[in-house]
Amino acid sequence: MAAADRARASMVDVLCDAGRIRSPAVEDAFRSVPRHLFLPGLSLDEAYADEAVAVQFADGVATSSASQPSMMAIMLEQLDLRPGQRVLEIGAGTGYNAALMARILGPSGTVTAVDIDEDLIERAAFHLASAGVDGVELVAADGALGYPPGAPYDRIVLTVGSGDIRPEWVAQLVPGGRLLLPIAVRGSQLSTALDLGPDGVLRSHSVRSCAFIRLRGVGASTDVATRLDGVGLMLQVPEDGPRAEAAGVSAALAEPGALLTVPVALGAADVWDGFGLWLALTEPGACRLLAAEPETGLPDGLLPLGPGSGTIALASMADTQPPGLAMVVAGPGRPDGRGPGAVAVREFGRGGPTLAGRLLAALDRWLAAGRPGAAEWRIVAVPAGAAYEDPPPGVGVVRKVHCSLLVDLPVPVPS
Numbered sequence: 001m002a003a004a005d006r007a008r009a010s011m012v013d014v015l016c017d018a019g020r021i022r023s024p025a026v027e028d029a030f031r032s033v034p035r036h037l038f039l040p041g042l043s044l045d046e047a048y049a050d051e052a053v054a055v056q057f058a059d060g061v062a063t064s065s066a067s068q069p070s071m072m073a074i075m076l077e078q079l080d081l082r083p084g085q086r087v088l089e090i091g092a093g094t095g096y097n098a099a100l101m102a103r104i105l106g107p108s109g110t111v112t113a114v115d116i117d118e119d120l121i122e123r124a125a126f127h128l129a130s131a132g133v134d135g136v137e138l139v140a141a142d143g144a145l146g147y148p149p150g151a152p153y154d155r156i157v158l159t160v161g162s163g164d165i166r167p168e169w170v171a172q173l174v175p176g177g178r179l180l181l182p183i184a185v186r187g188s189q190l191s192t193a194l195d196l197g198p199d200g201v202l203r204s205h206s207v208r209s210c211a212f213i214r215l216r217g218v219g220a221s222t223d224v225a226t227r228l229d230g231v232g233l234m235l236q237v238p239e240d241g242p243r244a245e246a247a248g249v250s251a252a253l254a255e256p257g258a259l260l261t262v263p264v265a266l267g268a269a270d271v272w273d274g275f276g277l278w279l280a281l282t283e284p285g286a287c288r289l290l291a292a293e294p295e296t297g298l299p300d301g302l303l304p305l306g307p308g309s310g311t312i313a314l315a316s317m318a319d320t321q322p323p324g325l326a327m328v329v330a331g332p333g334r335p336d337g338r339g340p341g342a343v344a345v346r347e348f349g350r351g352g353p354t355l356a357g358r359l360l361a362a363l364d365r366w367l368a369a370g371r372p373g374a375a376e377w378r379i380v381a382v383p384a385g386a387a388y389e390d391p392p393p394g395v396g397v398v399r400k401v402h403c404s405l406l407v408d409l410p411v412p413v414p415s
């Protein structure tokens with residue numbers, strides 16, 4: 001066996017053992033398509049590591065990458081491709097995912113893969129040719145508009161994060177077709193497979209945590225984190241509804257108060273897409289704090305997930321409550337890692353104690369619900385203009401420009 005084949009076999013074994021690859025079709029695709037030909041210039045070890053590889057930057061920020069193979073496997077399983085289907089991929093990048101999909105779809109299927117950058121499309125064409133892959137049409141276009149000439153599609157997959165569900169994507173799906181996209185939900189990004197129903201409403205088939213580069217072009221989302229004065233932190237607020245103000249959060253941070261221990265160990269996934277998402281869906285004033293410049297570091301223990309990461313918090317809203325903040329921080333003795341560990345809640349400002357009480361009560365409800373993570377949520381996406389009855393109490397409603405997301409909580413949340 002050649003060195004590249006050995007490296008690929010070992011990567012696929014790891015993905016199978018970890019349960020990322022679950023179906024024979026996805027396994028066959030990963031075993032057949034040579035990832036190293038889509039990442040020329042990397043060693044075989046690098047090309048077959050289970051890591052994302054940035055392939056393009058603008059102002060020091062990655063604007064294109066070959067996604068992490070684990071995440072690609074998770075999404076291909078969510079996509080549930082069948083031979084002969086027509087698929088639109090938005091975010092062609094290196095062309096590797098398009099090649100995997102072409103393998104699963106077989107000669108009777110088609111993949112149309114669009115990328116916003118012409119030179120990425122040219123490079124992807126070269127990679128596909130060197131890997132001998134047929135059945136992929138590459139197009140330089142803004143995928144926010146879909147790609148009408150190839151519509152309708154059985155599957156539309158975004159391998160780039162979106163803040164909303166564009167009407168073009170829904171319009172270009174066949175009835176019953178599946179849209180898979182990393183969508184922003186109040187600070188979490190969720191890889192969500194949505195099936196289009198006869199009523200024009202999309203219902204989730206599966207939801208997973210993810211972290212993708214964001215869409216550029218006409219569909220670029222406008223929700224941005226605001227830099228807080230003098231503390232090396234960015235404040236990220238929900239995309240809809242009442243929001244905490246940056247000035248109030250900055251003022252509160254200048255007045256640290258009590259540290260309350262939390263009788264439960266939380267890992268990064270719990271803080272971010274588990275309890276963090278629960279808090280964001282159930283408590284007004286929920287927000288996220290991110291390190292503004294990861295390389296400069298932050299005061300010890302301020303962020304539970306390491307200096308390059310972030311945390312969740314509950315902040316008071318301007319004019320309605322005394323200024324304050326309650327923030328999840330590293331607990332005593334917590335190593336600076338991402339595994340489960342001790343956390344605590346730090347109060348800031350006059351409103352801190354009340355907010356900490358609310359935050360801890362929300363944590364109790366999350367624990368009582370069985371610590372739901374991203375995979376437990378069900379999402380209904382109601383496009384703007386589609387008729388849909390009001391959701392019952394306990395369903396989180398996230399309003400976007402082009403749709404409303406109804407996020408089903410595993411248990412009713414007391415008001």
Ligand SMILES: C[S@@+](CC[C@H](N)C(=O)[O-])C[C@H]1O[C@@H](n2cnc3c(N)ncnc32)[C@H](O)[C@@H]1O
Pocket residue numbers: 063064065066067090091092093094095096097098114115116117120141142143144159160212213214215216217218219
């Ligand atoms: C994570 S990479 C995709 C990886 C790719 N699927 C692969 O297998 O290598 C995200 C890609 O989305 C592209 N992108 C960003 N905004 C876009 C848009 N509006 N339309 C199409 N592609 C876009 C980026 O240029 C980037 O190549």
